[in-house]
Amino acid sequence: MIPEEVFLKIVRSAVKAPSGHNTQPWLFAKEEDGICIMPDYSRSLPIADPINRELFISLGCAAETAMIAARFYGYNAQLNNDLLVNQGTIKIILSKNDALEQPELFSYINPRQTTRNLYGDSPISADDLIKLKPIVKEAGIDLEFIIGQDKINKFLPYIFEANTMQMSNPCFKHELMKWLRFSEKEALLKGDGLYAACIGMPSPGKTIGNFIIEYFVTIKSEEKRLQKQLVATNMLVMFTSENNDFLSWIKTGINLQRFALTCTQLGLSHSYVNLPCQISQVRDKMKNDMGLTGFPQLLIRLGYSRKMHFSFRRRVNDVILK
Ligand SMILES: Cc1cc2nc3c(=O)[nH]c(=O)nc-3n(C[C@H](O)[C@H](O)[C@H](O)COP(=O)(O)O)c2cc1C
Incomplete structure (x- = not known):
């Protein structure tokens, strides 16, 4: 069994x-031969993510981060494939190995962030593109580069259609409001959710913040915001998967985190324009119209920009299954 302090260090990463x-829909447990990461369904998003697709992508991200951290602390880390689909629990098998090379992505775990500001107009260098392409290693997962305004514009109708469907659903807004944090005090106290400064909003407190979302954030205002972001974007990437099940979602998350850490290493900002992947009718239409072979799982914009406020996390003790 790994020592308690190593387990805590891995979970902290x-x-x-x-x-x-x-x-942060995850719980961690120490096992005889490794670590288990379990879904915490009390933190699911029944409206935005009704089949827990994004929840399992998030668990995949946590699993990849845990494996990188474990290697940094001197442990071989491997997914136990038999357990991968057992109630969605991910098992990572760990074994001590003092001869391991330090994983270079470890130092980018803390500085990685979802950066939602506008990106500069310099195109992504060919050298960086070459480093990003081979990141996807799992069978059945693919990464597509969408470069240039003409190609990006083809996604706009699907992004806008999904935005209209989400924003005209009062339950979507109410669920979002539950996770928005309009004061630093609340964000720090809860350690989760979307802190206003991370999404480029002011922090006027909960009552005024919710009032703004209820009455001033509309289909049109969101369309304008998305359009402004996409006009300032030279490149999108789309993750697709051959199947659309637990295993594919977890594998997508594993690759997403490797991708996000590599972007951080290259000084590239990234943020999500996932809307057309979130609504199944829109996603299926986009898949058919564009002749995509895989299921679109994530749509991400890439570019160069300054960092924003970092998001908060819950305490390690709150995510460990006792
Ligand atoms: C599966 C998945 C889907 C996400 N979808 C969106 C999204 O649609 N829009 C967005 O702004 N951020 C999205 N995010 C980013 C999260 O909001 C972000 O990871 C979270 O707030 C923590 O912030 P951090 O990434 O800066 O640590 C997504 C992240 C994951 C893993």
Whole structure:
């Protein structure tokens, strides 16, 4: 069994992984031969993510981060494939190995962030593109580069259609409001959710913040915001998967985190324009119209920009299954 302090160090790194609405829908347990990462369904998003697709992508991100951290602390880390689909629990088998090379992505776990500001107009260098392409290693997962305004514009109708469907659903807004944090005090106290400064909003407190979302954030205002972001974007990447099940979602998350850490290493910002992947009718239409072979799982914009406020995390003790 790994020593308690190594387990805690691995979990402290793993919780830095991204998750939809920063729900951090994971629980960790120490096992005889490794670590288990389990879904915490009390943190699911029934409206934005009704089949827990993004929840399992988030768990995959946490698993990849845990494996990188484990290698940094001198342990071989491997997924136990038999357990991967057992109630969605991910098992990582660990064994001590003092001869391991330090994983270079470890130092990018803390500085990685979802950066939602506008990106500069310099195109992504060919050298960086070459480093990003081979990141996807799992069978059945693919990464597509969408470069240039003409190609990006083809995604706009699907992004806008999904935005209209989400924003005209009052339950979507209410669920979002539950995870928005309009004061630093609340964000720090809860250690989760979307802190206003991370999404480029002011922090006027809960009552005024919710009032703004209820009455001033509309289909049109969101369309304008998305359009502005996409006009300032030279490149999108799309993760697709051959199947659309637990295993594919977890594998997508594993690759997403490796991708996000590599972007951080290269000084590239990334953020999500996932809307057309989130609504099944829109996703299926986009898949058919564009002749995509895989299921679109994530749509991400890439570019160069300054860092934003970092999002908060819950305490390690709160995510360990006792
Ligand atoms: C599966 C998944 C889906 C996400 N979808 C969105 C999204 O649609 N829009 C967005 O702004 N951020 C999205 N995010 C980013 C999360 O909101 C972000 O990871 C979380 O707030 C924590 O912040 P951090 O990534 O800066 O640590 C997504 C992240 C994951 C893992």
